[in-house]
Amino acid sequence: MDTASDLPVFDPRKLDDAYYGNPFPVYADLRRLAPVYRCPDGSWFLTRYADINAVYRNPRLYSSDKRIQFAPVFGEQAPLYQHHTTSLVFNDPPLHTHVRKAFGNALSPKMIVAMESGVVALVDRLLDGIEERGRFDLIGDFAAAIPVEIIGNLLRIPPDEREPLRRWSLAILGALEFGLSAEQIALGNRCVEEMLAFLSDFVARRRGSLSDDEDDLLARLIRWESEGYRLSDLELYHQCIFLLNAGHETTSNLIGNGVHLLLAHPAERERLRADPALIESAVEEILRFESPNQFGNRTTTAGAELGGATIPAGSILTLCIGAANRDPGMFPDPDRFDIGRSPNPHLAFGAGIHTCAGLSVARLEGRIAIGRMLARVPRLRIDGEPVRSRRARFRGFDSVPLATR
Numbered sequence: 001m002d003t004a005s006d007l008p009v010f011d012p013r014k015l016d017d018a019y020y021g022n023p024f025p026v027y028a029d030l031r032r033l034a035p036v037y038r039c040p041d042g043s044w045f046l047t048r049y050a051d052i053n054a055v056y057r058n059p060r061l062y063s064s065d066k067r068i069q070f071a072p073v074f075g076e077q078a079p080l081y082q083h084h085t086t087s088l089v090f091n092d093p094p095l096h097t098h099v100r101k102a103f104g105n106a107l108s109p110k111m112i113v114a115m116e117s118g119v120v121a122l123v124d125r126l127l128d129g130i131e132e133r134g135r136f137d138l139i140g141d142f143a144a145a146i147p148v149e150i151i152g153n154l155l156r157i158p159p160d161e162r163e164p165l166r167r168w169s170l171a172i173l174g175a176l177e178f179g180l181s182a183e184q185i186a187l188g189n190r191c192v193e194e195m196l197a198f199l200s201d202f203v204a205r206r207r208g209s210l211s212d213d214e215d216d217l218l219a220r221l222i223r224w225e226s227e228g229y230r231l232s233d234l235e236l237y238h239q240c241i242f243l244l245n246a247g248h249e250t251t252s253n254l255i256g257n258g259v260h261l262l263l264a265h266p267a268e269r270e271r272l273r274a275d276p277a278l279i280e281s282a283v284e285e286i287l288r289f290e291s292p293n294q295f296g297n298r299t300t301t302a303g304a305e306l307g308g309a310t311i312p313a314g315s316i317l318t319l320c321i322g323a324a325n326r327d328p329g330m331f332p333d334p335d336r337f338d339i340g341r342s343p344n345p346h347l348a349f350g351a352g353i354h355t356c357a358g359l360s361v362a363r364l365e366g367r368i369a370i371g372r373m374l375a376r377v378p379r380l381r382i383d384g385e386p387v388r389s390r391r392a393r394f395r396g397f398d399s400v401p402l403a404t405r
């Protein structure tokens with residue numbers, strides 16, 4: 001293929017198994033021949049690092065507000081619409097600035113440092129069970145079990161009330177995929193309602209017993225006030241829903257993709273074994289190579305010029321993080337998995353004012369979960385066919401059968 005007209009039609013609403021298995025050749029063709037690609041539904045699909053980075057860093061021209069986009073999909077009264085248009089990630093300043101300050105204050109560096117021993121204990125407990133069993137599923141028995149506990153701890157949700165969190169999270173974030181069925185939307189709506197009911201009861205209990213010495217994330221969000229701004233109860237619930245969801249599937253996928261990548265690249269695994277300090281750059285390379293969050297979205301507030309294309313006001317852009325992170329203009333030999341890669345300025349956590357607020361939590365979980373699993377189970381191997389999840393926005397596996405001996 002030499003010109004844009006040679007490209008087969010790319011429609012993010014109609015993706016096939018080959019794409020879910022390995023979307024990177026599709027991204028490479030788009031990036032080379034049509035880096036600002038007009039999709040059949042009129043939206044634009046961006047694949048070049050420089051363009052995506054420029055969009056992230058200009059929130060005035062490229063808005064995160066999704067009201068116009070989500071109204072026809074969900075309906076303005078629908079719980080999914082109410083949730084997604086209230087959460088900070090889908091808002092612009094000034095609302096975004098207020099809520100982001102509250103999050104910045106709540107997820108303090110001190111709190112992150114204090115989390116480490118809890119993450120180690122949790123990972124070791126899971127590994128004890130796994131070593132005894134000999135065979136296990138990397139996702140269900142390990143990767144998916146970690147974030148739910150960590151965010152549950154951050155918000156101090158009692159352990160016996162955490163069971164539905166993963167199901168809620170998958171359904172609510174799943175409703176951001178392309179080409180949704182009526183059943184998926186109905187399930188997402190039901191899960192927002194269930195989560196709101198749970199949080200209104202849970203926050204009321206916390207408020208009723210909150211003492212001055214309690215300094216966890218939820219206590220800080222409840223008390224937060226700055227420049228006359230406080231979160232209303234409903235805003236607080238929606239931000240908590242977002243927090244529980246944002247740190248959930250993404251981090252499971254970081255852990256699942258990471259362990260799978262290292263098992264599939266024995267030389268890199270051996271490098272890590274010989275030099276465990278490489279775990280920090282290994283986590284960055286996993287985030288770049290198989291970015292858990294593959295897409296972001298923005299809407300133009302005025303006409304824009306990007307990569308030689310003229311884009312009208314009100315256009316919807318998909319920022320393909322997964323493609324930006326394999327851009328040869330930014331990363332030498334981008335399709336090589338290199339756990340020592342440096343520098344590695346990937347966009348897996350986005351960039352600009354909406355840069356992931358939980359990136360230190362995610363890095364901590366990734367470092368401990370992946371590092372300890374490979375160190376403690378030296379004979380770990382893939383023992384069956386891994387199953388990729390059929391989701392384009394969130395890249396990960398539904399299951400990866402592993403054996404410990």
Ligand code: HEM
Nearest residue numbers: 088089246247250251254296349350354356357358361362
């Ligand atoms: C590997 C794991 C993770 C990945 C790949 C990831 C990725 C991202 C990305 C790409 C964004 C930017 C969205 C945009 O600009 O459109 C974002 C935002 C956000 N993430 Fe994460 N995330 C991860 C884990 C977490 C965790 C563990 C938490 C919470 C504990 C979290 C909380 C947030 C929040 C609150 C935002 C919204 C920030 C804002 O709009 O200002 N994330 N994340």
